[in-house]
Amino acid sequence: MSETIFSHFPAVKFEGPSSTNPLAYRYYDPACVVLGKPLSEHLRFAVAYWHSFAMTGSDPFGGPTIDRPWMAPGDPLTLAKLKADAAFDFFRVLGSPFFCFHDADIAPAEPTLAGTLKNLHTMVDYLAEKMTSSQTKLLWGTANLFSHPRFMAGAATNPDPEVFAWSAATVKHCMDATQQLGGSNYVLWGGREGYETLLNTDMKQELEQMGRFLSLVVDYKHKIGFKGQILVEPKPKEPTSHQYDFDAATVYGFLKRFGLEKEVKVNLEANHATLAGHSFEHEIATAGALGIFGSLDINRGDMLLGWDTDQFPNDLWTMTMAMYQVIKAGGLGLGGCNFDAKVRRQSFMPEDLIHAHVGGIDLCARAFLTAAHLIEEGEYDSIIAERYAGWKTTEAQAMLAGKLSLDEIAAKAEKDAIAPKPKSGKQERIENLLVRKIYS
Template identity: 65%
Template structure:
């Protein structure tokens, strides 16, 4: 039964690149075959619960701008919110959604009450998933909004807060498993420090390592088949977060014996906050064997904080999907829109249009990336650049079969000095422009 929130907007259909209908896809045809796979199966779109249905339109200097009929801390409101959420998922025709536990149920007076409410609303979500065929890409627990987490969750100086957070994650993992979630994400919203004056960094890192090991252990003992993901973020709200970027997280995982157990959910906006490009973070994760999933949202390049805007730059998106395709594409991961409307975009149709545009940009970007892969537009040039390393002597160096003295003796016997060769950056950038 329709809630009427989206009025008479019908299911969004593919109409092709010449369409001028704002409520239609111009590039996203879910059944289109790209590199032998349906576009829907490449992109694995998910809509997030939190920004789309929880965020009231606040910013650091202004209060609520959105008025939604489900903005109340009651189970009745939570069930209305679920009904509206699945209407949006169905209108868009996306295969997945994502949520925090606090998004879908109101906070209880005790953790026990919160868990009971989470399982209660899971009944509603389960029924909606059965009726629509929409699946859960991942669940996660909110370990940052409540004042108890002001000094972190796993990294909190109070062991009782650590234990409370651990019990909260267990409950959310249980519901994620019950709903068939394909991943479980850990987003350490406050796992960092505001000042070193009151921080024991070694202690906090050990706590975080223990926390994550507990989760991985529970995954195996509970039979959860999904992937455990960490979402790197460098700052905001804390001055410095321990999960700064992909490389930092890999070092952490190696130290605590988790590099074979945990992968990354990478976000374009967080990459920018870390001083990287999105494709850099994706390439790093792929090279280290920890790529898992993505949040496809962007930041305003003139703002120094996480603005969570919907993607609208096909070139940036194409470069991101190029790295994803090179890495073999998604397995359990997907493309989640961790993005929110601008606080002046008040109408229900704005929520639909934002996702329509984002889905089209992603489809356009992935198809451009796939064509580059198919044509070997970049890979052939990259291969030629490193061709020397396929030689016998270079292979022996890489394999550890040459000492420093042997390499030096080999070089001093050369009659001709090696000369640098062009990296052809501008030419390669021109090639990208042909495909997007």
């Protein structure tokens, strides 16, 4: 590996809760066995190629503040390879088991589709070579179908069928790349699959296009024998006024409409959840209840700002409750915890990026350990079970299973002269319990 801006950093190690080393894991011990398997297998951490290596620190009100060697003028493919060298050196420092990418993150675009795809496959071959000497694998790949002006009115939902075809070709090749690199998932994030105004929008037409596009992706998955998951990432707004993939429940309704609910799951992001007016744990619980929970993008938003700030997580309560729902949903499976998060504009040094990931990884690990302890101890779950205990009776199960009609239920209620009384939800007791467990 050539010398990179991360080469002089040693690998981050687990040193335990008493460590004062700012570049050490205090809670993330990859080999620690929890609920029957190592913590590394539960959490499956991934580095986001885009925010970590392509982000310049620019925002709508200011230019770039982050200057990396691969951002200098020069041959685009040479610089892309320099970026990849730095990325895998960074993975070494963190001990990161996975990474994620968009096509535009790893390979430079050309004016033509053919030229762009040629660069993509050149860089995929280079990444495959890098992976032979690295323990880091690919969690998922995806296509950037939102940045270029051709996507100003969407990709799959664009009024121009040539944009639909360009997007389909791009996704086809990105799926091929993901399979070549051994990816566990393929994600579709429609950054502009929505509308800015209904004045010029045929919603029925656009939803039909979106359904056809996703069906094509699923068909191609089976054609090439891709064993990973197909994931859709919900996002409610920004940049469009209304996204068609608003939240987990909306995506489920869309999947049901096109008969894809058994084929596609969701990749849920914390900041997208809050933009939709939900909590992260709500979205995870919803996806788990509907059977479409797939993977996570770990970050947070700024509650004082109404846009996607993609900050690294630092709220132990929120993350613990999210991890509790992950466990209840059956775990991440082929999914993982991808840090779709970026350092702030003023954090432009290479070590800032390491500090950000170390903190995020440690927070998630501590949250998962706490959630696992809550489940193993059983007190929290027993309170919930007690609240719904009435539904375990034979009669209640018959109502739930559809064995009793509405008039039969009514007749029985009248005959028995039932008189249900209010029962405490015990919210404060639960809050006190969780505060003690989370912050102890």
